[in-house]
Amino acid sequence: MNNNTPVVTVKQGPGCLIQxxxxxxxxxxxxxxxVTAAYFLLVLVVTIPFGIxxxxxxxxxxxxxxxxxxxxxxxxxxxxxxxxxxxxxWFIFVGWWLAALALSVGYFLCMTIIGLPFGFALFDAVPAMxxxxxx
Numbered sequence: 318m319n320n321n322t323p324v325v326t327v328k329q330g331p332g333c334l335i336q337x338x339x340x341x342x343x344x345x346x347x348x349x350x351x352v353t354a355a356y357f358l359l360v361l362v363v364t365i366p367f368g369i370x371x372x373x374x375x376x377x378x379x380x381x382x383x384x385x386x387x388x389x390x391x392x393x394x395x396x397x398x399x400x401x402x403x404x405x406x407w408f409i410f411v412g413w414w415l416a417a418l419a420l421s422v423g424y425f426l427c428m429t430i431i432g433l434p435f436g437f438a439l440f441d442a443v444p445a446m447x448x449x450x451x452x
Contacts, residue, residue, distance in 0.1 A: 330382060336437070339380060340433075351374075369447065372443060373443075376437075384444075397451070398449075398451055404448045404450075416443050
């Protein structure tokens with residue numbers, strides 16, 4: 318791909334009203350279950366990839382928020398990720414507790430009408446906080 322090729326970020330998924338209804342009726346309890354299951358999977362060495370996969374999908378589970386896709390004239394553009402060792406060390410020393418804190422604050426914010434958009438923004442940031450994942 319040429320460096321001069323324009324790249325557009327596309328967000329897909331349902332509208333805000335559907336996301337709010339999903340969170341109110343399903344997302345808050347399903348997300349709580351998913352986070353608990355994911356942290357349990359992180360304790361077992363063999364199932365760590367499944368735990369991280371679940372936590373990376375928290376925005377989708379809780380609020381039907383899909384990660385934005387970058388598209389150029391030549392098709393989807395992949396975002397280069399940080400070094401695996403750096404991401405693993407981040408997860409071990411910082412990511413697991415930072416993501417847990419962000420999820421807790423996000424839950425609290427979502428319980429207030431004014432804080433709902435900020436809570437959803439925190440849910441969107443969980444994959445990056447957890448493993449330095451770039452979207």
